[in-house]
Amino acid sequence: MHPAEVVFARILDFYGIAWQYEPRTFPLEWDEQKRVTLAFTPDFYLPDQDLYIELTTLRPRLSTLKNRKMRRMAELYPDVHIKLLKRREMRDLMIKFGLYDEAEKLLGTEAQMMEEEVEDVARG
Amino acid sequence: MSVITLSRQLGSLGFEIGEEVGRRLGYAVIGRDLINQAARRAGAPEVALDMIDELGLLGVKPSAAARRAYVAAVRQVMEELAGGEHVVIIGRGGQVILHDWPGALHVRVIAPAALRAERVAQRHGIGLLAAQAQVEASDRHRQNFLRLYLQAAIEDSNFYHLILNTAYFSVEQAASLIVCAVKGCIPS
Numbered sequence A: 001m002h003p004a005e006v007v008f009a010r011i012l013d014f015y016g017i018a019w020q021y022e023p024r025t026f027p028l029e030w031d032e033q034k035r036v037t038l039a040f041t042p043d044f045y046l047p048d049q050d051l052y053i054e055l056t057t058l059r060p061r062l063s064t065l066k067n068r069k070m071r072r073m074a075e076l077y078p079d080v081h082i083k084l085l086k087r088r089e090m091r092d093l094m095i096k097f098g099l100y101d102e103a104e105k106l107l108g109t110e111a112q113m114m115e116e117e118v119e120d121v122a123r124g
Numbered sequence B: 001m002s003v004i005t006l007s008r009q010l011g012s013l014g015f016e017i018g019e020e021v022g023r024r025l026g027y028a029v030i031g032r033d034l035i036n037q038a039a040r041r042a043g044a045p046e047v048a049l050d051m052i053d054e055l056g057l058l059g060v061k062p063s064a065a066a067r068r069a070y071v072a073a074v075r076q077v078m079e080e081l082a083g084g085e086h087v088v089i090i091g092r093g094g095q096v097i098l099h100d101w102p103g104a105l106h107v108r109v110i111a112p113a114a115l116r117a118e119r120v121a122q123r124h125g126i127g128l129l130a131a132q133a134q135v136e137a138s139d140r141h142r143q144n145f146l147r148l149y150l151q152a153a154i155e156d157s158n159f160y161h162l163i164l165n166t167a168y169f170s171v172e173q174a175a176s177l178i179v180c181a182v183k184g185c186i187p188s
Helices: A003-015 A060-076 A090-096 A100-123 B014-025 B032-041 B046-052 B064-083 B113-124 B128-149 B171-183
Strands: A026-030 A036-040 A044-046 A051-056 A082-086 B003-008 B028-030 B087-090 B105-110 B162-165
Touching: A003 A044, A003 A051, A026 A060, A036 A060, A051 A060, A051 B046, A060 A082, B003 B014, B014 B028, B014 B087, B014 B171, B032 B046, B032 B064, B046 B064, B064 B087, B064 B128, B105 B171, B113 B128, B162 B171
Parallel strands: A051 A082, B003 B087, B003 B105, B028 B087, B105 B162
Antiparallel strands: A026 A036, A044 A051
């Protein structure tokens, strides 16, 4: 599980919200041989709310693909509820509410993202 | 009497009191189920998360239309519950929605903010300052819900038959007072 997802799971636990991690993959596109070429696996499923949750990153390049998947989801599975959440400002809020350990993990995630971006630039 | 609504502050022990009353009277205790059911009925399950997330940690931002549909569904679900089995309904503005419901008893559970923060700090193992922030955020969230969607003030004592301050009563004592009010054993 990604560190941001770990944090999110801890918040769900804090509120006593039941959750499942990536329980289902939705096929979105197929090739001529009917093999799945694009699929979407939401990060969390909340059974009591019957709601899928997808945590988003802030990087536009990844957001474009995610937005495409969300559009296909809406077309192919209109009865499935999915909520996209941004983790921006989560860390400050968590510190304010005493969830220091969780905030630390998110800080680690941000550091990891910066490293990834440096690698992306190096790869060209 | 078949319905008790219980409005409470974070750290007031209101939920525990509601559960104790339900246990003693054999009433079903309806808390978060009401939120989830109403949100599903409104076709906007993300509103349930927004309502549960009273500390604003998740950042769920439902549309105004989704929130309005949710509140309409809350009213509908609550009236169905009150018209059916014996229930203790915790939160969600039951004291306003069912204000004129025949035989309903409306209870508010409060405690001083400092005491509530101490309880929250102890329960979650966090510092007192963080607990105070949680108490303040929760108070704001609950006040705003009533003000925005039911056009009522949560502190308006006209909505309640009983207001209990748990700085002076334990969970058991408060539950006894409510049970007594339901059974009509308070002397006139």
